[in-house]
Amino acid sequence: MTSLDPHAVANGWLEAFQSAATAADVEALVDLFLPTGWLRDLLCFQWDMKSLGGHDNLKAYLSEKVDDRTRLARAGLYDVRIQPTSTLGPPVAFPLPSDPTKKGVQGAFEFGLTSPPAVGRGFFRVVQNPNGAWKALTVFLTLEDIKGHEEPRGRPLGLFPDLSTYDEVKAKxxxxxxxxxxxxxxxxxxxxxxxxxxxxxxxxxxxxxxxxxxxxxxxxxxxxxxxxxxxxxxxxxxxxxxxxxxxxxxxxxxxxxxxxxxxxxxxxxxxxxxxxxxxxxxxxxxxxxxxxxxxxxxxxxxxxxxxxxxxxxxPANLPKVEGMSDFAGSVYHSDDHRGAAPFAGKRVVVVGSGNAGHDLCTDFVAKGASSVTMVQRSPTCVVSANTVDKAVFEVTFNEKYAIEDADFLGNSMPPGLGMKMAAGGGTARLKAMDKDLFDGLTKAGYQLTWEVTPGGGEVGFLGYLLARMAAGTMLDRGGGKLIIDGKVKVKNGEIVRFENDGVIFDDGSQAGADVVVYATGYLPLVENIKTIFGESITERIGTQMEGLDEGGEMRKGYRPTGQPxxxxxxxxxxxxxxxxxxxxxxxxxxxxxxxxxxxxxx
CATH class of the missing domain: 3.50.50.60 (FAD/NAD(P)-binding domain)
Known part of the structure; x- marks a missing residue:
């Protein structure tokens, strides 16, 4: 490709998208996607969040009958056009991850909806298929405003016709x-x-x-x-x-x-x-x-x-371990850690190898503990802050973008596809950037992983963030160096018994301890739900709130739960x-x- 006009590509594809949408032609609209293309729909085709990929899934979703019309016909997309007022700027070319010598085009657009009467915002990524036609890799559609009930975006006047003061209006x-x-x-x-x-x-x-x-x-x-x-x-x-x-x-x-x-x-x-x-x-x-x-x-x-x-x-997850009541030292959850200063000169064991565990170990080292041991119960997904900065924050969440635009861009990738791309090479590229850190941690006995589930592919930090709200990860901002330098020792395994002045591990080894802190996270959210709403609510909402659905959207967060x-x-x-x-x-x-x-x- 000798030259590429992103604006022309964007206009051409969006015109075809509007034509198919206006005609409610599901076949024509789906044909504008790659066979492996994805759609992410936030409240535009239904009052819910949906991500799905592949022509068959897209056709099934958009052609589903609603009030005797297809979902596409009922929504009534119209007035599809490039969005001119955004800190993201006009459509631009981007290198394809699979072949950086080839370019795709991406950009923001806006549109109207008939049902509900609303306006929306979208983001597309299009690439050329083998025949040279521009097809969508991803399309993101999100509801922005319901007509007649738009969110006020300007600065309020602060003056009132009845001569009330702001404080009086607020009090009412x-x-x-x-x-x-x-x-x-x-x-x-x-x-x-x-x-x-x-x-x-x-x-x-x-x-x-x-x-x-x-x-x-x-x-x-x-x-x-x-x-x-x-x-x-x-x-x-x-x-x-x-x-x-x-x-x-x-x-x-x-x-x-x-x-x-x-x-x-x-x-x-x-x-x-x-x-x-x-x-x-x-x-x-x-x-x-x-x-x-x-x-x-x-x-x-x-x-x-x-x-x-x-x-x-x-609730905080504080395991009950044999002999804990006989331990002469202190045992508590990381939620109750108020600082390491009282434990200067003491032998410390921190159970947990994620962010909280590293924070606590750092605190104990800084405040002069005589020894600090981190108990790693399972491998941890690690990425350095510098790498995340270069790969994410300097790109998507760069401060040149208004935070609303950064959020829009950051969520424009369907999460299921994002994890596939991470497993298909994205995680490997990030790992290469942190090779020295990982080599040092591995040498020190710290176990690493990039799979949320064994054999499920190296979805890396993105996968852990989406699937587990970042539980099981460590965003390294210096804690890794403490392990590499030997200031924090790593012990793999579990504590199975406490003694008066120490702990016994599952391999039979032991360690002296004056304080044991469990940085072991929290029990599932359903435990709090049952405490407040009673056990019977689970008959409607189920028992699993966290995690992802089949398309990679949150299972229950910010969307219908099953209980009106x-x-x-x-x-x-x-x-x-x-x-x-x-x-x-x-x-x-x-x-x-x-x-x-x-x-x-x-």
């Missing part, structure tokens, strides 16, 4: 939320707050309750050297990115300070020291929950239409920031009566 708004919240959000961490902020922007009354006495309590009370695991831009809050004066990796107290301010700046209604009292009941006729909240010792009865569970994960009016939010900052919008749109659609068989709940 908060009082209305207290009296009759449409949505009750259980959990006031960053994900619960962002969900509330999204709903407020759409004019939906959302009340947040949190069991803790102060905002950002969980961040404030974690171990001293905790920081955001990824870059500041990647960890931005919805509507309110971190100030540019903040460091790249933000310390826990600075995060907590900002979250306290965020609640005020976004005018969120949050009840602290508040818990659900008794089991919430869903009234099928009223389509409302019956919930009693204990707030500062007083019981308050509420009837919200929706409940969002925003507690993050299940019940939603779950989960995951790190980027998940809460991006998908909270889609959750808010689904709730708005229900409030407007737009949900129907064609946009059905699972």
């Amino acid at each position: 708004e908060l009082a209305a939320i207290d009296q009759d919240p449409t949505v009750l959000i259980i959990g006031g961490g960053q994900t619960g707050m962002m969900s509330a902020a999204r709903l407020r922007k759409l004019g939906i009354r959302a009340l947040v309750i949190d069991k803790n006495p102060t905002l950002a309590h969980v961040w404030r009370n974690r171990y001293p050297n905790l920081t955001t695991q990824t870059t500041a831009h990647h960890c931005s809050m919805a509507y309110q990115p971190w100030p540019t004066t903040y460091p790249k990796y933000i310390g826990k107290d600075k995060v907590a300070d900002f979250l306290e301010f965020y609640a005020k700046a976004q005018d969120l209604r949050i009840w602290l020291s508040s818990t659900v009292d008794g089991v919430p009941l869903y009234d099928e006729e009223k389509k409302r929950w019956q919930v009693t909240v204990k707030r500062d010792g007083q019981k308050v009865y509420l009837e919200p239409k929706h409940i969002i569970l925003a507690v993050g994960s299940g 009016g019940f939603w779950i939010v989960m995951g790190p900052f980027p998940y809460g920031r991006f998908f909270s919008k889609h959750l808010a749109l689904q709730i708005l659609a229900e409030e407007l009566g737009l949900s129907s068989a064609g946009h059905s709940k699972l």
Whole structure:
């Protein structure tokens, strides 16, 4: 190829895409994809999230009958055009991973929808097939706004016709939320707050309750050297990115300070020291929950239409091991680690080889523990911060992109295809960048893996992030060097018994210890769900909340759960920031009566 005009390629393909969509011609539209091409649909063809690949799957999905019309016909895509106003810029050429000498074209576009009456945004990646025709490798479609109920994007005036002050208007708004919240959000961490902020922007009354006495309590009370695991831009809050004066990796107290301010700046209604009292009941006729909240010792009865569970994960996983009560030292979960200074000169054993385990080992080394041993129970997926910066953050989450555009670009790759591409060579390229680190860790006895499931392919860090919310990974920012230099010893295996002054491992070896910390993560989220809603709710929502469906979408997060009016939010900052919008749109659609068989709940 001697020359390539990305704009011309984009216009030509989008014109064909619109023609097929307008004619509701499933065959013609699917023919615009490679035989192995993928579609990611977030709320455009149904009130749910769907990723699927291959002509047969695309045809089956788009031709499925809804109200006597195909799904494609019912949605009624129209006015498909290149998006001119985006920090991502115009369509551009990109090198094909399989052959960098060949180019594809990618870019953002926008479109209208008839049902629901809405506007959407899309992203395409097209490549040439053997015959020279441009075909889609991926197409991403996401709902942006429901017409007549658009999210306000400009700065509000702050002046009111009845001459009220801003504080007076806000007081009325908060009082209305207290009296009759449409949505009750259980959990006031960053994900619960962002969900509330999204709903407020759409004019939906959302009340947040949190069991803790102060905002950002969980961040404030974690171990001293905790920081955001990824870059500041990647960890931005919805509507309110971190100030540019903040460091790249933000310390826990600075995060907590900002979250306290965020609640005020976004005018969120949050009840602290508040818990659900008794089991919430869903009234099928009223389509409302019956919930009693204990707030500062007083019981308050509420009837919200929706409940969002925003507690993050299940309870802390602290294994029960023989002889633990006989141990003369300290044993606790990483959630209860308040700093290593009291253990200077002590023998330390940290169980767990992921991010929390490395943070704790680093803290103990820094504060002068006499020895630090990391117990690695299974191989860990490792990638260095420098490599992730070069491969992800400097590319997709570069600060030249508005965070909304970075999220859009970052989510434009169907997750199932992303993992296939990682297993097909992407992970190998990242591994090569970290060869020295991996060689050193392996020599020190630290076991590595890039497979989420044995034999499932090296999906690497991306696969662990998608499938396990990054559990089982270590984003190395210096902890690896402590292992390589021998300042942290690695022991493979499990602790099977405690003795008075040490532990016994499953291979019969032993180690002296004065403190044992379990950085062993958390139990499944369903344990918290059953505690709040009772065992019977699992008859509708199942028992597995985490993980992925067949297309690589989250199994339950930010999408229909099976229980009307019940939603779950989960995951790190980027998940809460991006998908909270889609959750808010689904709730708005229900409030407007737009949900129907064609946009059905699972």
